[in-house]
Amino acid sequence: MAEQPVGRLHDRPNMRAAANNIILHLHPVRVPESALRFTYTWGLGGTAVLLAMILATTGVLLVFRYEPTVDRAYLSIQALETQVLFGALVRSVHHWSGNLLIVVAFLHMLRVFFTGSYKKGRAINWLVGLFLLALILVFNFTGYLLPWDQQAYWAATVSTSLLDYVPIVGATAVAFLGGGPEVGQTTLNNFYAIHVAVLPALLVSLLSYHFWRIRKDGGISQATTAPGAIVRRLTTIPHLVQREMAVAVVVITAVTIWAMFVPAPLQELADPLQSPNPAKAAWYFLGLQELLLHLPPRALMALIAIVSAGLGLLPSWDRQEDTVGHYFRSPTGRRAALAGLFLGLSLPLLLVVADEYWLHRAIWLPGWPVLLATEVFPLLLTLAGMALIYFSIRLLLRANHSEGLVGLFVFIMTSVVVLTAVGVFCRGPNMTLVLPFS
Ligand code: HEM
Known part of the structure; x- marks a missing residue:
């Protein structure tokens, strides 16, 4: 029987094979050359995925220190910012990535519309995308209240009152979310549970379905070629992966530098009696x-x-x-x-x-x-x-x-x-x- 190579040096090809395996579960082995053109997708879908991953990572770190009670929420954020190594940076990256994700998902929707990519069997994925956009808004909205400062408290109060105008379900949704006539402990509990448990589960499920559909629909949309014309296809590794890595490096660097110089806002402690x-x-x-x-x-x-x-x-x-x-x-x-x-x-x-x-x-x-x-x-x-x-x-x-x-x-x-x-x-x-x- 052939001897199995052991040791770090020999493990590397296995690790590379594992990485390639993951990549090829998400992508086809070859992609049309035209689909690699940066100015077609502008890397927006990939950037949205990356931001979702950054949000998940920084979110998990924040959960270790954040305390979801009216008495402790604001203080725990203050302590995180002043006493935990890189705490302020982690919070800032989380804050700005969440905001950027709204912009990027919106721009991605525009690109899909402008290239007519909701046609040719992609109707379901277009619909899934619209739900994803709504989900991202709710994600940001529920996270907004958590620092429990003046801005968070009053923005949540105003936004929840907007929900009240939704016919039939609006009043019930407000009653359930708010848990009372005012934004308070029950509201904070509900927003926290929805933000860290319900929405992540929904997002992972919807995103998985979104990606599966892209493959099922034959990859991303392409212009129709003349009958008999040969479509040049390049291997995903390295051609597509290199491009994705380049976009990832730019996005991670830009978000980190921005977060370092523009901290996430934190106003004074919420005061339910003092409306701005x-x-x-x-x-x-x-x-x-x-x-x-x-x-x-x-x-x-x-x-x-x-x-x-x-x-x-x-x-x-x-x-x-x-x-x-x-x-x-x-x-x-x-x-x-x-x-x-x-x-x-x-x-x-x-x-x-x-x-x-x-x-x-x-x-x-x-x-x-x-x-x-x-x-x-x-x-x-x-x-x-x-x-x-x-x-x-x-x-x-x-x-x-x-x-x-x-x-x-x-x-x-x-x-x-x-x-x-x-x-x-x-x-x-x-x-x-x-x-x-x-
Ligand atoms: C978290 C939000 C989202 C993520 C992470 C995401 C991710 C992606 C990725 C990676 C692709 C592959 C092509 C590309 O990069 O452009 C894609 C394609 C697509 N997305 Fe999204 N997407 C999101 C939201 C949306 C929204 C808001 C819409 C529209 C309302 C949408 C509709 C579509 C459709 C129809 C395709 C296929 C496009 C084609 O065939 O050219 N997605 N999405």
Whole structure:
């Protein structure tokens, strides 16, 4: 019988084989050369995976010192920052990675949309992705409260009250999450349990399914090649793995340096009797909070439900498959995107300013039933505005349905970003409009 090699030197090939094995469970052995082009995916899906891994690692470290009680939470964070070696850095990396993950997952969704990668059998993965995005928001939201400082406490109070507007389930969700009329010990318990146990389990399950589907759907989307054309394929090791490693090194270095120089915020201890002015939700909900200043709650919830349903149903709404793999579908699609960008940058800003100074919605439609005048009418007006944008792009740019949707999608996403920016930078005391950085 042949002797088994032992010792460190001989173990290395085995370790390499094990690593290769893991890599080839996640990736196919060969990938089309075009799928390796960095400017196709921008490494965004991989970056999201990496950030999730950084969050899991730093999160586990934080759990060793964090104490989820109203009396101890803030003090335990202070002690972590001042008495534990690298404690402040670990917390800062966790904080910024969580925020960055929202941005990266959002950008990844845009790339998937722009390349039409929700088509050709990828509808389920698109839907899974939308759930992942929602999950990441809830992850950040539940983590926000844990330091129990003023910012955390009041942002959680405002955000939970936003949840109250969700019809049917909203009040029950608030009652369950809050455990009482005010954010307190039960709220902290619930947020902590959801943050460290429920959401990680859900995220791992959904992500595993997301990756499995990518392989099942035949790898990432590609532009259709001419019949008979030969698709060049390169081996995953080393070609894809080298690129992934390069992105990982850049992301880890950037996040660490940023976290070293910009510590995670920690204000004074939460004071339930002293509300800051303005009391703002976490930044990723400020677009919503801003919209609530302009639309009545039920109209806003209906609008969110309609837009979310539209996003979920996109694969059955836009079935043109010959442009998959091409950014913005076509030159006309690119012009539609530019039109959507221009309208998204200008219209929401104009409406915010007009609503603040000139529009007096209370005196619209005198004599109409209240529900129609204050809820249904503004909702219909907003939907009509979106329909107008879609049809104008189709008519004026001679765009087809798929290209028209590109324009509408860009308009909606740009509006979300603009409204969030207004909420972050332009809302002062009593939520009045102020100049940014004033
Ligand atoms: C934690 C969040 C997420 C992670 C870690 C993740 C990870 C990935 C990875 C690694 C890929 C392979 C290609 C690439 O790197 O672009 C991918 C592809 C894909 N993702 Fe995600 N994703 C996330 C969220 C989303 C979201 C928010 C959406 C859309 C709503 C989405 C929809 C898709 C689809 C449809 C594909 C296939 C794309 C193609 O075939 O070109 N994912 N995802």
